[in-house]
Amino acid sequence: MSLKALISKYLKDVKLMQLATTVNKQPWICSVWFCADKDLNIYFFSSINRRHSKEILKNNKVAAAFALPQTPKDKPRGLQLQGTASEVKNKKEISKATILFTKRIFSLNQIQELMNHRQKPHRFYKITPSQYVLFDALNFPDESRQEFNP
Numbered sequence: 001m002s003l004k005a006l007i008s009k010y011l012k013d014v015k016l017m018q019l020a021t022t023v024n025k026q027p028w029i030c031s032v033w034f035c036a037d038k039d040l041n042i043y044f045f046s047s048i049n050r051r052h053s054k055e056i057l058k059n060n061k062v063a064a065a066f067a068l069p070q071t072p073k074d075k076p077r078g079l080q081l082q083g084t085a086s087e088v089k090n091k092k093e094i095s096k097a098t099i100l101f102t103k104r105i106f107s108l109n110q111i112q113e114l115m116n117h118r119q120k121p122h123r124f125y126k127i128t129p130s131q132y133v134l135f136d137a138l139n140f141p142d143e144s145r146q147e148f149n150p
Helices: 003-013 051-058 091-104 108-115
Strands: 016-023 026-036 042-047 061-066 077-087 122-136 145-148
Touching: 003 026, 003 077, 003 122, 003 145, 016 042, 016 051, 026 051, 026 091, 042 051, 042 091, 042 108, 051 077, 051 122, 091 108, 091 122, 108 122
Parallel strands: none
Antiparallel strands: 016 026, 016 061, 026 042, 042 122, 061 077, 077 122, 122 145
């Protein structure tokens, strides 16, 4: 299996991502629901009032980590990325993100309610990765760290 295919499968098995942002040399991390497209771009859905959403407007460089449940007996596996994030404003891309989310996270009704929420309106955000790093002692026992640049 190719490295891209392994990363894609890993992303399909995980639904929650830890997203890191930074402004004024102060890092912040949070957990958000996400989906990935066939090109390994990441879409997440969040309130525009959240700290990470506001920080992306000031500094679009982000990092993220994805982890499947593991025990100490398991071969270590983990996935990280670095890239840039932005609010999705293009109608075609909003539609694409909506379809991805309705297949695995929220219903269309939930998405519409959250987007139209008076106090906490939600938007889709897209992360365009510049690098993925897969730590996978299961599939790569000799050299578990694998880098992939989409």
